[in-house]
Amino acid sequence: MNTGFSLAPLFRHSVGFDRFDELLDAALRADQSNGYPPYDIIRESDGRYRIVMAMAGFARSDLDITVQENELRIRGNLKAEGDNERTWLHRGIARRAFERTFKLADHVEVESAGLEDGLLTVTLSRVVPEEKKPRVIPVDGAPTPTKSN
8 A cells, every 4th residue: 555655754763663654554444344333442541541332232241352462352243133023113223243453552451341331341551561661771981080170
């Protein structure tokens, strides 16, 4: 995919972002789905997030949530209903299987998931390991003598 612009200026001041161009292309192509089910992504505070999805008609047993590497995948499969006994006059609540994936940034972990009042809430937090946190690097060498008057 040719995006029509060059990312070369970004790479002059960065190290280790070899996949940035691929991620940008994927983001430009991604999420061209039908938008079902609708969802919100909320940043509660620095490093804490929530994904809230509308799950009308789904029970806990109908949902499957998995995390693999940096990808959160939420699937919904409704059990077959006895529709032979019903005559639908209007069917406005979508009741269909879905799969929605979210790319997670490095060190983002899924804390919990809950279903209440037709809303699925997935709580995420950014947990940076101690070895990845900024640290001060001392400069070795003899101190430079200062002149005193």
